[in-house]
Amino acid sequence: MDSFDNFQYDSASSYGGAASVIDDNSSVYTANTNVRTPVDLESLSIVDDRSQTSSVSNGHAGHHHHSPHHNGTIEEDFDGVLDDLKDESAVDLPPHACSYCGIHAPASVVKCLICSKWFCNSRGNTSASHIVNHLVRAKHKEVILHAESPLGETTPECYNCGSKNVFMLGFIPAKSDTVVVLLCRQPCAAVTKDMSWNASLWAPLIDDRSFLSWLVKPPSETEQLRSRQISFNQINRLEDLWRDNANATLADLEKPGVDDEPQQILVHYEDAYQYQNIFGPLVKIEADYDKRLKESQTQTDITVRWDLGLNQKRVAWFGLPKLESGEVRLAVGDELRLRYQGELHKAWDGVGHVIKIPNNVSDEIGLELRRTEGVPSECTHNFAADFVWKSTSFDRMQLAMKTFAIDEKSVSGYIYHKLLGHELEPQAVRTQMPKRFSAPGLPELNHSQMYAVKSVLQKPISLIQGPPGTGKTVTSASIVYHLAKMNPGQVLLFV
Numbered sequence: 149m150d151s152f153d154n155f156q157y158d159s160a161s162s163y164g165g166a167a168s169v170i171d172d173n174s175s176v177y178t179a180n181t182n183v184r185t186p187v188d189l190e191s192l193s194i195v196d197d198r199s200q201t202s203s204v205s206n207g208h209a210g211h212h213h214h215s216p217h218h219n220g221t222i223e224e225d226f227d228g229v230l231d232d233l234k235d236e237s238a239v240d241l242p243p244h245a246c247s248y249c250g251i252h253a254p255a256s257v258v259k260c261l262i263c264s265k266w267f268c269n270s271r272g273n274t275s276a277s278h279i280v281n282h283l284v285r286a287k288h289k290e291v292i293l294h295a296e297s298p299l300g301e302t303t304p305e306c307y308n309c310g311s312k313n314v315f316m317l318g319f320i321p322a323k324s325d326t327v328v329v330l331l332c333r334q335p336c337a338a339v340t341k342d343m344s345w346n347a348s349l350w351a352p353l354i355d356d357r358s359f360l361s362w363l364v365k366p367p368s369e370t371e372q373l374r375s376r377q378i379s380f381n382q383i384n385r386l387e388d389l390w391r392d393n394a395n396a397t398l399a400d401l402e403k404p405g406v407d408d409e410p411q412q413i414l415v416h417y418e419d420a421y422q423y424q425n426i427f428g429p430l431v432k433i434e435a436d437y438d439k440r441l442k443e444s445q446t447q448t449d450i451t452v453r454w455d456l457g458l459n460q461k462r463v464a465w466f467g468l469p470k471l472e473s474g475e476v477r478l479a480v481g482d483e484l485r486l487r488y489q490g491e492l493h494k495a496w497d498g499v500g501h502v503i504k505i506p507n508n509v510s511d512e513i514g515l516e517l518r519r520t521e522g523v524p525s526e527c528t529h530n531f532a533a534d535f536v537w538k539s540t541s542f543d544r545m546q547l548a549m550k551t552f553a554i555d556e557k558s559v560s561g562y563i564y565h566k567l568l569g570h571e572l573e574p575q576a577v578r579t580q581m582p583k584r585f586s587a588p589g590l591p592e593l594n595h596s597q598m599y600a601v602k603s604v605l606q607k608p609i610s611l612i613q614g615p616p617g618t619g620k621t622v623t624s625a626s627i628v629y630h631l632a633k634m635n636p637g638q639v640l641l642f643v
């Protein structure tokens with residue numbers, strides 16, 4: 149797993165849960181709002197009144213000294229802020245202003261090399277700095293510093309292999325004090341043999357979700373005060389907008405239609421119609437998101453090796469770097485469209501399904517094409533692959549909800565009420581427990597798996613959850629075996 153995965157996981161765990169999302173928006177935001185209240189123009193204008201100076205500076209983020217001989221500095225500071233605040237409405241922000249908050253000190257902003265937008269290294273109202281928020285949300289990984297920053301127009305990259313993935317990059321202080329060397333954690337930092345630096349001192353460029361301050365300076369307090377206050381929620385919605393329209397701004401979030409929040413899910417539902425009314429739109433949003441994500445993952449510059457399957461169908465073998473970097477997932481049976489973009493053959497494209505995904509033997513993907521005619525099998529270079537999105541799993545969810553709503557016999561009364569969150573007496577299913585819970589031909593179950601099988605067999609509805617690798621599949625297979633033995637007939641299992 150690379151560090152980007154780690155990071156995403158990390159941030160997902162602190163952003164992802166409902167509780168922490170609320171935390172990000174409400175408590176942090178409220179705290180900041182309080183601090184910032186004194187900075188409206190009205191309260192600043194009383195700076196002129198000497199007797200009030202100390203109380204104003206007190207309110208102003210509380211970081212100024214109050215001893216009389218510092219008064220001059222305080223007022224200069226305030227005049228500066230005041231001027232800036234007056235300016236802001238009149239002056240347009242420069243192109244390198246943070247796309248979230250507008251901060252534009254050259255030392256504090258970096259440009260994303262993938263989308264060419266600028267972001268600052270301040271956290272604003274969120275737990276990650278704006279640039280890190282963007283890179284994680286957009287799955288971008290490469291940046292360049294501003295030409296007028298202390299380090300100049302520099303792209304952080306690995307000294308050894310040239311990788312620019314900032315989530316993998318770190319630095320090692322060299323023996324001389326003033327030099328650091330940038331190296332990616334894997335493999336370069338691990339294999340470095342140069343004696344002038346010590347690999348055990350390697351430290352990441354992104355620490356605690358922001359860039360190290362010697363690389364990108366956190367904006368000053370003054371700059372933060374005058375910046376646009378953007379919430380975690382607004383950042384997420386802005387990033388979503390950018391998928392369709394790269395030029396969207398915060399102002400576009402206010403436009404009608406954009407901000408239509410779906411209905412909140414409930415703990416209890418009146419009936420299956422209400423359930424469908426709330427979950428239907430959510431499944432649609434999820435499907436749209438999945439479709440956009442898949443369809444934006446075109447891979448170009450693919451080199452193909454052609455083969456003929458035993459069924460006489462054309463099979464294209466190739467590598468997909470995006471797959472290796474974890475940006476997309478692929479399963480056997482998924483569809484891809486392969487296109488020829490070179491000049492040795494007329495334009496061609498064909499759809500096929502994946503028959504092999506990368507494994508520990510080879511990184512190649514096997515794509516069996518639907519049609520054999522016209523395949524430019526004499527060409528090997530300049531191919532591109534698009535992911536073909538399929539709505540099947542989302543269609544099934546919608547259909548299931550519709551059936552649930554209109555067909556009262558689609559599930560038992562018990563399951564109907566259970567799904568809608570109604571209070572029910574616990575129900576036990578009278579069954580003859582098997583002597584052995586492990587099923588023939590399957591691995592032996594451990595204690596918690598055995599407990600799960602036993603408990604499922606005695607209840608009308610059960611939910612088994614566990615982290616990857618805990619044996620949910622073996623447990624389910626054992627359950628199916630016992631259910632099939634107990635009630636000859638059909639067994640329904642949702643996975």
Ligand SMILES: [Zn+2]
Nearest residue numbers: 246249268278
């Ligand atoms: Zn910012």
Ligand SMILES: [Zn+2]
Nearest residue numbers: 260262263288
């Ligand atoms: Zn970007």
Ligand SMILES: [Zn+2]
Nearest residue numbers: 306309332336
């Ligand atoms: Zn490297």
